[in-house]
Amino acid sequence: MSSEEKTLTARDLRVEFGLPGGRVARAVDGVDLDVAPGEIVALAGESGCGKTTLARTLLGLERATGGTVAFDGVPLRYSTRALKAYRRQVQLVLQDPTGALNPRHTVYDAVAEGLRIHKIHDDEPGRVAEALSRAGLRPPEQFFLAYPHELSGGQRQRVVIAGALVLQPSLLVADEPVASLDASVRGEILSLLLRLKEEQGLGALVITHDLGLAWSIADRIAIMYLGRIVEQGPVEQVLTAPRHPYTRALVSVLPAAPAVKAAVAEPIVLAGELPDASKIPGGCRFRPRCQEVASGNAAAVLHQCSGEDLHVLGPEAEPHLVACHLDRALHGDAKMAA
Amino acid sequence: MLLEFKDLRVTYRGSRGRLPAVRGVDLAVDAGETLGIAGESGCGKSTLAMAVLRLLPKSAEVSGEILLDGEDLLQMGWGRLRAVRWTGASIVFQGAMHSLNAVQRIGRQIAEPILVHEAKTTPAAAARRAEALLERVGLPASRARSYPHELSGGQRQRVMIAMALACDPDLVIADEATTALDVMVQAQVLQLIAELVTERGVGLMMISHDLSVLSAVCDRAAVMYAGRIVEQGPAGEVFANARHPYSAALSAAFPVIGDPAARMSPGGLAGDPPDPVRLPEGCSFRPRCAVAVERCGAESPELLAVPVRGSAGVADAARVSACFVAQEGMPVVL
Amino acid sequence: MTATNALSPRALRRARRRQSLSRSWAAYRSQKTGMWGLVLLGAIVVLAIATPVLIDASALSVTQATGGRMAPPSAEYPLGTDETGRSVLALTLWGSRLSLVIGLTATVVAIVIGTAVGVTSGHIGGWYGWIALRLSDWFMVLPSLVVAIALLAVLGRSMATTITVIALVSWPGTTRLVRAQTLTVQSRPYLERAKALGAGHWHQMTKHILPNVLPLVLASATLLVPSAILMESSLAWLGLGDPGVVSWGSILNRASENGAVSAHAWWYLLPPGLAILLVVLAFMLCGRALEAVFNPRLRGES
Ligand SMILES: Nc1ncnc2c1ncn2[C@@H]1O[C@H](COP(=O)(O)OP(=O)(O)OP(=O)(O)O)[C@@H](O)[C@H]1O
Ligand SMILES: Nc1ncnc2c1ncn2[C@@H]1O[C@H](COP(=O)(O)OP(=O)(O)O)[C@@H](O)[C@H]1O
Ligand code: SF4
Ligand code: SF4
Ligand SMILES: [Mg+2]
Numbered sequence A: 001m002s003s004e005e006k007t008l009t010a011r012d013l014r015v016e017f018g019l020p021g022g023r024v025a026r027a028v029d030g031v032d033l034d035v036a037p038g039e040i041v042a043l044a045g046e047s048g049c050g051k052t053t054l055a056r057t058l059l060g061l062e063r064a065t066g067g068t069v070a071f072d073g074v075p076l077r078y079s080t081r082a083l084k085a086y087r088r089q090v091q092l093v094l095q096d097p098t099g100a101l102n103p104r105h106t107v108y109d110a111v112a113e114g115l116r117i118h119k120i121h122d123d124e125p126g127r128v129a130e131a132l133s134r135a136g137l138r139p140p141e142q143f144f145l146a147y148p149h150e151l152s153g154g155q156r157q158r159v160v161i162a163g164a165l166v167l168q169p170s171l172l173v174a175d176e177p178v179a180s181l182d183a184s185v186r187g188e189i190l191s192l193l194l195r196l197k198e199e200q201g202l203g204a205l206v207i208t209h210d211l212g213l214a215w216s217i218a219d220r221i222a223i224m225y226l227g228r229i230v231e232q233g234p235v236e237q238v239l240t241a242p243r244h245p246y247t248r249a250l251v252s253v254l255p256a257a258p259a260v261k262a263a264v265a266e267p268i269v270l271a272g273e274l275p276d277a278s279k280i281p282g283g284c285r286f287r288p289r290c291q292e293v294a295s296g297n298a299a300a301v302l303h304q305c306s307g308e309d310l311h312v313l314g315p316e317a318e319p320h321l322v323a324c325h326l327d328r329a330l331h332g333d334a335k336m337a338a
Numbered sequence B: 001m002l003l004e005f006k007d008l009r010v011t012y013r014g015s016r017g018r019l020p021a022v023r024g025v026d027l028a029v030d031a032g033e034t035l036g037i038a039g040e041s042g043c044g045k046s047t048l049a050m051a052v053l054r055l056l057p058k059s060a061e062v063s064g065e066i067l068l069d070g071e072d073l074l075q076m077g078w079g080r081l082r083a084v085r086w087t088g089a090s091i092v093f094q095g096a097m098h099s100l101n102a103v104q105r106i107g108r109q110i111a112e113p114i115l116v117h118e119a120k121t122t123p124a125a126a127a128r129r130a131e132a133l134l135e136r137v138g139l140p141a142s143r144a145r146s147y148p149h150e151l152s153g154g155q156r157q158r159v160m161i162a163m164a165l166a167c168d169p170d171l172v173i174a175d176e177a178t179t180a181l182d183v184m185v186q187a188q189v190l191q192l193i194a195e196l197v198t199e200r201g202v203g204l205m206m207i208s209h210d211l212s213v214l215s216a217v218c219d220r221a222a223v224m225y226a227g228r229i230v231e232q233g234p235a236g237e238v239f240a241n242a243r244h245p246y247s248a249a250l251s252a253a254f255p256v257i258g259d260p261a262a263r264m265s266p267g268g269l270a271g272d273p274p275d276p277v278r279l280p281e282g283c284s285f286r287p288r289c290a291v292a293v294e295r296c297g298a299e300s301p302e303l304l305a306v307p308v309r310g311s312a313g314v315a316d317a318a319r320v321s322a323c324f325v326a327q328e329g330m331p332v333v334l
Numbered sequence C: 001m002t003a004t005n006a007l008s009p010r011a012l013r014r015a016r017r018r019q020s021l022s023r024s025w026a027a028y029r030s031q032k033t034g035m036w037g038l039v040l041l042g043a044i045v046v047l048a049i050a051t052p053v054l055i056d057a058s059a060l061s062v063t064q065a066t067g068g069r070m071a072p073p074s075a076e077y078p079l080g081t082d083e084t085g086r087s088v089l090a091l092t093l094w095g096s097r098l099s100l101v102i103g104l105t106a107t108v109v110a111i112v113i114g115t116a117v118g119v120t121s122g123h124i125g126g127w128y129g130w131i132a133l134r135l136s137d138w139f140m141v142l143p144s145l146v147v148a149i150a151l152l153a154v155l156g157r158s159m160a161t162t163i164t165v166i167a168l169v170s171w172p173g174t175t176r177l178v179r180a181q182t183l184t185v186q187s188r189p190y191l192e193r194a195k196a197l198g199a200g201h202w203h204q205m206t207k208h209i210l211p212n213v214l215p216l217v218l219a220s221a222t223l224l225v226p227s228a229i230l231m232e233s234s235l236a237w238l239g240l241g242d243p244g245v246v247s248w249g250s251i252l253n254r255a256s257e258n259g260a261v262s263a264h265a266w267w268y269l270l271p272p273g274l275a276i277l278l279v280v281l282a283f284m285l286c287g288r289a290l291e292a293v294f295n296p297r298l299r300g301e302s
């Protein structure tokens, strides 16, 4: 099976929510993204920028108001049966494993739930045991009858992952899989995702606001700002030589290795907060907080920053794509170069 | 010394018997200094913080000394203690979302401690002080009229900081004050905290499970494990060149971007923190330790000065570690 | 399978259920008032079941009555007699059977309707949820007497009518409770996880929502029984009950109709009145204790 197949694709994906007073929150506002089996893509950005909404839309838990989600080249349909079939292929791992497990269900029941939903009855205990051991809970039988409250946070997250793996999906969408876990346990779960990718060719979209996580496990990274991907490319390039002003700011406030320190000299602490998704500025959506505009570096392209919308970045893995007028002026049109 | 812990021990009495949450901690914070305390959840960080203002529940037995400006907080009468809370030392707790009163305007909430602790202040003056404090933490003074639900998480955390500063305390304790925040908002709040420390000369005790955050803000860092300090030293050093296997694992959990060694190899630690009711024999970290030696199972290591890399085996008084292997000058990571 | 599996997974699961039941029982037992309620309830139920053995049904027959008219307590009639000369003790004991049966049946019907409507309206929502909510509001404010009279006109006076009336006015309370709990469970991430696994409404409701609302329903049911018994009594007292059967309410009804009050025949009024009070008390005590057992757990798990 080539890696072109079984790819999850989003094209110009848009999700809007109606708010009281007739306003509209554009939570996801034009996103192109590909996730293929055997690769880990990180999606990073501030709280409220639309990461969870994007993930839920990719899983069909939320309906897109524009654009398409497709899997294996087939656009996602929302009939009960089509969704059910789709969800054998693409699975969700939630942020908080404690909340994601029903406190009244044993580990066995939690992992077998997917099998029961999909009416897979042959060798249920065997499949559950296998999924648990793939998720690193060994020997699996020992965990069958444990209740979630008897497990540690890391073990609970493994149970959630096992519950996803039992259906043998080709892709996982993990929304902040380690954010609620202790520092010492994070590593285990991330290693597990990495091992699943390397040994079993599983693909994953890992949503995070922690760039260090991307550095630890992701092949590619997409930086999201206010519903749009503003920079995307291979992790090494995006994180060690960030080009979009927003990415540069994000990277600059982290403790970084000397090589990166050279590329991003001073910590750039952006003032203010992410604007409301119902008040997305025209032109470049980052302009009100952009440090290049504030410092005057962007003076030459300022009219574009405030007046000219940027196109939606393509889903290509290579090269490194940036949605910024200043960057385009400096590096030439990324699209043309490509 | 502004704040000094001397052999502090806190034991909770509960349904599972006696639970030693803090087991003999010696620490000191000077005015104008920031001390970071790191460790995973349940290791006793919050207990330590709450002990300072005697906020622990009745079920907690406390022994040892906590000296604030030389005065033992544990022996203080209630009247004196009330004065010390706010004016002497104040705490910014984790999860500010839940500690603000939902039905009171934030201006009033900031002004309240001022009115309580400074009898001479008029309500109007207190309100003006509250507005000035809000501006100091980077919020417009008009925000004094907002209710907590109208603010974002980062803004509420700033309000909590403003409240903690209301009575000009000498010591501020921040317990996971930035944990729930985004990278950028966290950076904003950390920058604010750092400015306040230099500007007002307060002592700061900052608690976090993220050693990389502490290394960015603090002068010194102490790493806690199972109720004890297991390593202490200059914050950057502890993060970059740990002398205890546990600190090394904590550092590795937050990789340095651009560090080729961390690329595609998430660091971490197997196993769970020990159950405080049933601590292992010898070194309490032994069940999870990759470099344990025979001695570790029998004796509990003391916190002693350890040699660091490049010091040719000479112990550095500023670096202490409770690990036999580190005390011999050997590497603590495989 | 091997290792831990001397027993099959199913048997082990059952063992774990038993374990959690015994834990709940221990929590219940630690509540003194709840235990008193349980003992009292047990005694009442045993007495009600044993009545046919203790007292022959012929004691209820007006034609075979042997006592005097409204005679005060005596050796032969420890609680005196009614206006037809029947033993009030016999009437009260036999009445307990009917009062309990009506109370329990009406509660079961109300709980089943209430839970079904509550879970579906909370889970499915939309216009269906809106209509269900309005409907339950409407039934809630409807005076039970009006419902009773309307139904009696249509269905005639019978036990079934009494049960229907009580169930009709009782289910909205359960619906409210269940709906609120459903909405809380609904927002739990494990429902999102189930959806992402492909679960349909039926699976979500039966596997996740119902098990989480049932303990609460059980606790509220024990509080609903006494109110149903009270309602049955008041309907019967008003003469709206089944004329052919003996319940506590109907005894009181006949007592007041036959001038027991003006005759100072306290022995005629007191026993059924006290019996109602005791049953209500017993159920209340049990219900409160159950609530205390389940509620902290429900909260603790959230
Ligand atoms: N159901 C909804 N109705 C209205 N607005 C919504 C809804 N869900 C999300 N939003 C808005 O859409 C935007 C994106 O939300 P989303 O939850 O996707 O953010 P996120 O990037 O996952 O943030 P976090 O890191 O905090 O999880 C936010 O402005 C949010 O307020
Ligand atoms: N009120 C309490 N009663 C009993 N045990 C407690 C109480 N508060 C905390 N503990 C226990 O004390 C230990 C240390 O807790 P805490 O100081 O909150 O840790 P941290 O802040 O490092 O996460 C934990 O094992 C915790 O379960
Ligand atoms: S387009 Fe302009 S405003 Fe936007 S990020 Fe680039 S320089 Fe800043
Ligand atoms: S003393 Fe031994 S067990 Fe403890 S941390 Fe050091 S090497 Fe590990
Ligand atoms: Mg989110």
Ligand SMILES: [Mg+2]
Binding pocket: B042, B045, B046, B094, B176
């Ligand atoms: Mg804590």
